[in-house]
Amino acid sequence: MxxxxxxxxxxxxxxxxxxxxxxxxxxxxxxxxxxxxxxxxxxxxxxxxxxxxxxxxxxxxxxxxxxxxxxxxxxxxxxxxxxxxxxxxxxxxxxxxxxxxxxxxxxxPTPSASKPYQGDAEKRNHRVDNPKTDVTDSLVRNNCIIVMYNGICYQNPDSVETVLAKAVEVEAAAFKHFGGENAEYRAKMRSLFQNLKVKSNTELRRKVRLGEIAATDFIKMTQDELKSQEHKERDKALEKENLNNAQVAQPEKSISDALTCGKCGQKKVSYTQAQTRSADEPMTTFCECLNCGNRWKFS
The missing domain is CATH 1.20.930 (Transcription Elongation Factor S-II; Chain A)
Structure with a gap:
């Protein structure tokens, strides 16, 4: 340490x-x-x-x-x-x-504290494990300890007492950092729980469990830092796709003084043409007045 x-x-x-x-x-x-x-x-x-x-x-x-x-x-x-x-x-x-x-x-040491968890770690929660979560005199804080316990115990082979000690440690760090039972404190506890429960977020769970991420650092992590590697790669791919879509060439607009805006009467109008119906039908002209922004179309 x-x-x-x-x-x-x-x-x-x-x-x-x-x-x-x-x-x-x-x-x-x-x-x-x-x-x-x-x-x-x-x-x-x-x-x-x-x-x-x-x-x-x-x-x-x-x-x-x-x-x-x-x-x-x-x-x-x-x-x-x-x-x-x-x-x-x-x-x-x-x-x-x-x-x-x-x-x-x-x-x-009690047998449960010295032995690893014997049940199905995938289905663990406070109702199954029945830890003693009435740790503080505050109902809000005790409920947040339960929330954190449910996140930390997921896929965790450690004993009930070990998981509870970690949940209490994280809650105490959050309570101190956010200055009490305020909205930020409650929102952070929910966010940490949700990220711990993501099945692909095994690395985050491992680091929290083994203390590689200290409780005082864990409660300060941003949403991006909490995401799993799989989630980060998915976001990166989506960002790249959106960037490529934004770079697709748009049809070039022409400006004409032969078209009159029906709203303001000005003749400064940009237009594009596209085949919106069958090939033997006239093309559709899309117009936009550069003076007032009025838009219309005709064939």
Whole structure:
């Protein structure tokens, strides 16, 4: 995970703590950090991410599940840093003499969180998976989390908890970016859902799922950026066809002073002729007054 993505995640975490969001929201953000690739030691130092999350492990004012999730994130990062220092030699977790009562042990992962999805990923939605989407105190936000869940879970082999954590992360980023439950926020959530549900948009779904597109970047993508490659190629072909059609030679107009406009009486009239009926019938003359724009035809 690079510095920008980690900083965005820490900002989301701090905002959720400041607003006293439900524990499930904060745990979802921490799970996203735990699932992502471990940042380097330099990135951890520059963002002070370890300090921010480390404090949560022993904070009695937060829920037990938050302390447990924070502990798992910090432990994972420590092991990753130690492994790099020892050039691949597995690190042995050190035992501290601190009594076990000072920090709650991390709860064991539930079977659904540790196993991939077992059903038909093509038919997944929140009704089938039944995730716990009552994450915030707002009905609008919870409904947007459901919308995002339905988009992210399509063709997704990840567990219900993993998909929900990603949906919560995207919704929180959109809520922060658009400044609340306004029309822009709701429209963006619908747009993201619609693009995720396009069957040919497999690359977008993959990048969002694996974190190659961060939630903070995903909610800022334009409609063109969200389109699948197939859709982009189709638009390009249509644009080329329209350009070719526009370049088709049009019949050259002649100007005559022998024709009089019946509307303004001027004799400055342009005209073209075309065979609109059978070959043995007279050609049709199409006229346009250059003075008033009046148009008429005769045979």
């Amino acid at each position: 690079d510095q920008k993505k980690l900083k965005d995640q820490i900002d989301n975490l701090k905002l959720a703590l400041q607003k006293k969001e439900p524990p499930s929201t904060i745990v979802a953000i921490l799970k996203g950090l735990e699932k992502a690739d471990s940042p380097s030691e330099d990135v951890l130092r520059s963002t002070k991410a370890g300090q921010h999350i480390g404090k949560l492990r022993h904070d009695p004012s937060v829920a037990e599940e938050i302390r447990g999730a924070a502990k798992r994130v910090v432990d994972k990062w420590k092991q990753a840093v130690q492994s790099k220092k020892h050039k691949g030699i597995p690190s042995v977790p050190t035992r501290t003499s601190t009594p076990s009562t000072t920090a709650s042990p991390a709860p064991p």
